[in-house]
Amino acid sequence: MAKIIAGVTTSHVPAIAAAIDLKKQKQDYWAPIFQGYEFSKKWMAELKPDVVILIYNDHASAFDASIFPTFAIGCADEFLPADEGWGRRPVPALRGHSDMACHIAQHMILDEFDMTVVNKMDVDHGLTVPMNLLFGDLTPEEQWPCQVIPFPINVVQYPPPTGKRCYDMGHALRRAVESYPEDLRVVVFGTGGMSHQLQGTRAGLINREWDTRFLNGLTQDPVGLTKIAHSEYVRETGSEGIEMVMWLAMRGALNEQVREVYRFYHVPCSNTALGHIILENV
């Protein structure tokens, strides 16, 4: 049977994509950010998962203003990097796991989480940046070392799902994975965050203290975090800090008890407090 072995959260700042594509990794501004993922890349290279289920949000790339699916799952065999206004990113196409994704979608719907099935979509920086940060900077001719099931959650149009709903959804995702007959080792990513606001006169808001409490809670008391209201995310961490509900979706897919393997927090990454944590099931 398939098994979830670990969870990863990371911010997915689009400026990281630009820094990689323009080869700025060694510049003073960017070097500490990429340095913060050196451990993670080694950890991932040793772990060698078969499948990554990558929870992220689409930033008006695959889904235009005509549809905002709350929970969606990519069931295609392949996903191309989206053209977000300056051409497709020069990274490899993502190899999906169509059979497993179809299994998960159906299992979750019968488990009362009504997934939107997506049979064709491009994936934007929300997905490709975390792939780069954990698997390295690959050229389009290379291949990502594992299959990827994209799992977009709406956090663009309010209300997004509550933190509790995301956490409960993680439980359902786990039940679906664990009922898949093939012996696959799966890592779940929850991406986005941490504090950032990209709009209005309050743009640039950063709340290190709150972010630190959230990181602590993610490891030790995720149920406590599910009680945070959307208005608190926005007030304390900025309008885009709401992305952290996706971290709770990842956390819900892990055991109650986890081991924190690694943590990295850095301000600033463009407009954002960059946060990253690795949790292993114990």
Place this chain on the structure above:
Amino acid sequence: MSEPKLSAYLNEFEDIPGTLIFNTFRSRQGFNLNQFCMSLMKEPNRIAFKADNAEYLKQWNLTDAQRDAVLARDWTGMMKEGGNIYFLSKLFSTDGHSFQHVAAIMTGSTQEEYAKMMLEGGRNPHGNRSKSNPSL
């Protein structure tokens, strides 16, 4: 589960300074504006738009306020007319600008001042939490 109270939910955001929440009502209001922005994900459309902004906008059925805000690159104005930052990013990417460039404009600072604030740890939440209680 307790009964969800939508109006109370939406009202809580109104007390947060300098922040427009892109809810389903605003999504309706900004639909044409946001779809125009989406069209800029295709190279031929970017070329046509760059050649003549006003002419390209005619096909998108924008309100006068939306059209004027786009032509003036009034980012806050576009958001008030239902634009969402991730859709608007297609427009400023087409112009060759970054999120940080546009964030600086919306806060009324230069990009240098804004970048410096970020390097120094970002905007402090203190005093930026509540319109009704600026001491928070």
